[in-house]
Amino acid sequence: MTTPLAAKIAKxxxxxxxxxxxxxxxxxxxxxxxxxxxxxxxxxxxxKTHKSPYLAKLQIKAGAQGITCQKLGEAEVMAADGIDDIxxxxxxxxEEKMARLAKLMQTTTMTVAADNxxxxxxxPQAARAAGRPLAVVIECDTGRKRAGxxxxxxxxxxxxxxxxxxxxxxxxxxxxPTEKGWPEAQTFxxxxxxxxxxxxxxxxxxxxxxSPNLPNxxxxxxxxxxxxxxxxxxxxxxxxxxxxxxxxxxxxxxSTVVSRAAPERGILDAGSKTLTSDPGGGLDxxxxxxxxxxxxxxxxxxxxxxxxxxxxNTRPNVGEVVRIVPNHVCVVxxxxxxxxxxxxxxxxxVLPVAARGKLR
Amino acid sequence: MTTPLAAKIAKxxxxxxxxxxxxxxxxxxxxxxxxxxxxxxxxxxxxKTHKSPYLAKLQIKAGAQGITCQKLGEAEVMAADGIDDIxxxxxxxxEEKMARLAKLMQTTTMTVAADNxxxxxxxPQAARAAGRPLAVVIECDTGRKRAGxxxxxxxxxxxxxxxxxxxxxxxxxxxxPTEKGWPEAQTFxxxxxxxxxxxxxxxxxxxxxxSPNLPNxxxxxxxxxxxxxxxxxxxxxxxxxxxxxxxxxxxxxxSTVVSRAAPERGILDAGSKTLTSDPGGGLDxxxxxxxxxxxxxxxxxxxxxxxxxxxxNTRPNVGEVVRIVPNHVCVVxxxxxxxxxxxxxxxxxVLPVAARGKLR
Numbered sequence: 033m034t035t036p037l038a039a040k041i042a043k044x045x046x047x048x049x050x051x052x053x054x055x056x057x058x059x060x061x062x063x064x065x066x067x068x069x070x071x072x073x074x075x076x077x078x079x080k081t082h083k084s085p086y087l088a089k090l091q092i093k094a095g096a097q098g099i100t101c102q103k104l105g106e107a108e109v110m111a112a113d114g115i116d117d118i119x120x121x122x123x124x125x126x127e128e129k130m131a132r133l134a135k136l137m138q139t140t141t142m143t144v145a146a147d148n149x150x151x152x153x154x155x156p157q158a159a160r161a162a163g164r165p166l167a168v169v170i171e172c173d174t175g176r177k178r179a180g181x182x183x184x185x186x187x188x189x190x191x192x193x194x195x196x197x198x199x200x201x202x203x204x205x206x207x208x209p210t211e212k213g214w215p216e217a218q219t220f221x222x223x224x225x226x227x228x229x230x231x232x233x234x235x236x237x238x239x240x241x242x243s244p245n246l247p248n249x250x251x252x253x254x255x256x257x258x259x260x261x262x263x264x265x266x267x268x269x270x271x272x273x274x275x276x277x278x279x280x281x282x283x284x285x286x287s288t289v290v291s292r293a294a295p296e297r298g299i300l301d302a303g304s305k306t307l308t309s310d311p312g313g314g315l316d317x318x319x320x321x322x323x324x325x326x327x328x329x330x331x332x333x334x335x336x337x338x339x340x341x342x343x344x345n346t347r348p349n350v351g352e353v354v355r356i357v358p359n360h361v362c363v364v365x366x367x368x369x370x371x372x373x374x375x376x377x378x379x380x381x382v383l384p385v386a387a388r389g390k391l392r
Numbered sequence: 393m394t395t396p397l398a399a400k401i402a403k404x405x406x407x408x409x410x411x412x413x414x415x416x417x418x419x420x421x422x423x424x425x426x427x428x429x430x431x432x433x434x435x436x437x438x439x440k441t442h443k444s445p446y447l448a449k450l451q452i453k454a455g456a457q458g459i460t461c462q463k464l465g466e467a468e469v470m471a472a473d474g475i476d477d478i479x480x481x482x483x484x485x486x487e488e489k490m491a492r493l494a495k496l497m498q499t500t501t502m503t504v505a506a507d508n509x510x511x512x513x514x515x516p517q518a519a520r521a522a523g524r525p526l527a528v529v530i531e532c533d534t535g536r537k538r539a540g541x542x543x544x545x546x547x548x549x550x551x552x553x554x555x556x557x558x559x560x561x562x563x564x565x566x567x568x569p570t571e572k573g574w575p576e577a578q579t580f581x582x583x584x585x586x587x588x589x590x591x592x593x594x595x596x597x598x599x600x601x602x603s604p605n606l607p608n609x610x611x612x613x614x615x616x617x618x619x620x621x622x623x624x625x626x627x628x629x630x631x632x633x634x635x636x637x638x639x640x641x642x643x644x645x646x647s648t649v650v651s652r653a654a655p656e657r658g659i660l661d662a663g664s665k666t667l668t669s670d671p672g673g674g675l676d677x678x679x680x681x682x683x684x685x686x687x688x689x690x691x692x693x694x695x696x697x698x699x700x701x702x703x704x705n706t707r708p709n710v711g712e713v714v715r716i717v718p719n720h721v722c723v724v725x726x727x728x729x730x731x732x733x734x735x736x737x738x739x740x741x742v743l744p745v746a747a748r749g750k751l752r
Contacts (some may be wrong), residue, residue: 040712042486042488043486043488044488045488045752046464046486046488046489046492046752047486047752048751048752049751049752060681065732068414072653073409080694080695097395102694104406104694104697110720122650122695123650123651123659123661123710125648125650125661125710125711126402126403126406126407126648126711127396127403128403128405128406129406132406143640147653148652148653148710150709150710151650151710173653177653177654177657177661177698178651178693178696178698179650179651179653179659179696180651180653181653182653182654199624205527222611254545267617272679281699284676288485288486289485290482290483290485290511291508291537291539291540291542292508292509293508293533293537293541293542293544294537297537298481299538299539301482301485301629301752302751304668304723305726305749306672306751308662308664308668308669309668309669309670309671309723310669333538334440334462334536334722334723335440335482336539338590350483350508350510350511351485351486351510361671362667362694363535363664363694366659366665366694366727367726367749367751368749368751369749388749389665389727389728389729389748391408391662391727391728391748392405392406392407392408392409392661392667392668
């Protein structure tokens with residue numbers, strides 16, 4: 033059954049529409065800030081989830097230290113709106129990016145991450161162009177096998193390289209432990225810390241990451257800050273991971289059933305160009321339909337969501353508007369130019385996803 | 393090894409960047425127009441792939457009849473740039489969309505698709521508001537189990553519903569046969585045609601679809617037009633399907649290797665927010681790296697492409713810029729606000745993806 037709010041959304045904006053409940057957003061912001069405060073760790077939220085300076089400022093107003101971005105283009109949007117403390121948790125490479133980083137450094141306290149000598153060797157160009165030092169944290173792999181040096185020894189060597197180069201300041205360590213990998217992260221950190229101290233260096237930033245890691249915040253002795261992202265909206269993955277309830281999911285995709293060609297199947301007007309093919313770490317189907325929890329979004333065409341209704345006792349008719357909690361909210365937000373803001377059953381505005389699509 | 397053009401792209405725009413070779417684009421446009429001409433079928437390209445009025449006009453200049461869109465928002469962008477014959481191959485529902493459709497009908501010859509009585513019952517609102525008739529084609533399922541009526545009998549009944557409603561004109565049939573399903577599509581069509589003729593109706597549009605179906609164009613007796621989309625750029629799926637060669641792939645994603653934390657793995661700066669998680673119908677990995685064909689893009693984080701180099705004899709260093717042919721180009725184009733245009737080794741401009749992100 034189409035809820036009254038869904039009918040309003042469809043009438044005013046059409047579907048598919050991304051809708052955020054600001055009451056839930058504010059509650060999520062407050063809850064996670066309290067977790068960080070209690071753990072004695074600064075909160076540096078990752079804006080990859082919402083890509084909105086407006087929401088970043090709400091996070092800062094609630095107590096966040098600054099923000100984390102993944103791309104220079106995201107940082108540029110945030111800095112242009114007055115956010116003045118930004119960590120880019122990513123290897124930034126190349127002349128074009130160094131020029132942009134230098135420009136950002138004029139107005140903004142910038143910290144960047146690096147996990148290799150090539151990245152570090154390029155960074156003095158930005159510091160030189162900016163006429164001020166650039167703070168660099170060393171990204172350490174603590175189990176995800178993504179970016180990050182694999183050993184404390186490499187981290188110590190990179191710290192020394194940073195210190196030896198003009199314009200660069202060794203700022204500390206960036207980690208993203210797996211949910212179970214915090215003891216290993218501690219061992220890694222302790223050894224890296226001892227090494228840099230032996231070289232006369234002291235970290236000022238020791239950063240951990242991830243909303244699924246919220247139960248672990250503060251567990252790393254020496255950590256100064258945490259970088260949670262997804263918590264502002266939450267999603268099906270967070271619910272399955274046990275760090276959020278359905279009521280904590282602040283973003284719903286409103287989608288209309290546009291075809292019911294056979295009894296056991298149907299088509300939603302949200303396909304892979306809205307919900308994305310993100311499997312959510314192996315979840316069954318591509319989102320949770322709140323009105324029909326047994327219906328499965330089985331697969332996608334670009335603008336078609338394939339509904340498998342075989343095991344669903346309730347089956348929506350053509351024209352019904354349903355609410356979907358996506359598997360992975362961060363990639364879904366990135367598909368839209370704007371989200372509709374509501375409070376309870378009232379539409380209160382439209383928010384641009386200002387840093388959407390900043391590939392670089 | 394970074395090619396000279398890749399170095400230029402990285403220096404001027406940074407990576408990841410979507411780059412289209414206009415020589416290849418024009419060659420693809422000409423080739424497919426010739427296929428349609430030879431088959432005696434009109435070409436109505438689907439703009440979902442490029443989302444650019446500029447490229448749509450190149451297709452029309454080469455002989456295309458008009459264009460196909462999937463969303464009203466795409467059609468609005470195309471119509472605003474002067475394209476005057478648009479088929480929306482999708483069930484359009486709801487008051488908000490009817491008002492927009494009516495507005496489009498003022499300037500543009502619009503045809504819409506429907507596969508059910510609820511959609512059709514809503515369409516007179518648009519015709520009434522526009523003050524002119526709306527042409528409707530009936531979407532028929534011919535094996536994909538997506539949208540489309542399952543039987544000729546249903547198609548005939550919908551044709552009669554269309555004819556009975558004020559402001560609607562029965563225009564014909566929309567099909568998207570599977571590559572092997574053309575004999576079944578013929579049987580379906582022949583029966584539906586006989587039925588509508590018995591009711592005194594005659595189709596003017598009989599539309600087939602799909603770039604993978606290019607070898608089948610003209611095989612349906614009675615078809616008036618074909619709707620290929622992907623052919624303008626092509627991608628790894630088209631190559632694997634045997635309808636394009638690597639040299640026909642006009643779009644490459646240029647991406648920098650930003651981390652090589654261990655000998656057998658690395659990280660690209662193109663993650664799921666650039667290349668998307670589209671599995672390409674079950675391909676191994678998420679794109680083909682032209683410089684390192686044995687390297688596998690094994691999985692993604694949002695801004696990280698995980699390179700598995702275990703089976704690759706050549707292994708890129710940090711800083712190398714590689715060219716990737718994506719699994720499914722249509723969804724990748726939709727991630728970017730613009731594409732860089734080149735001819736051979738020369739950069740010739742930047743093209744906005746003007747209808748990108750039109751969710752509705």
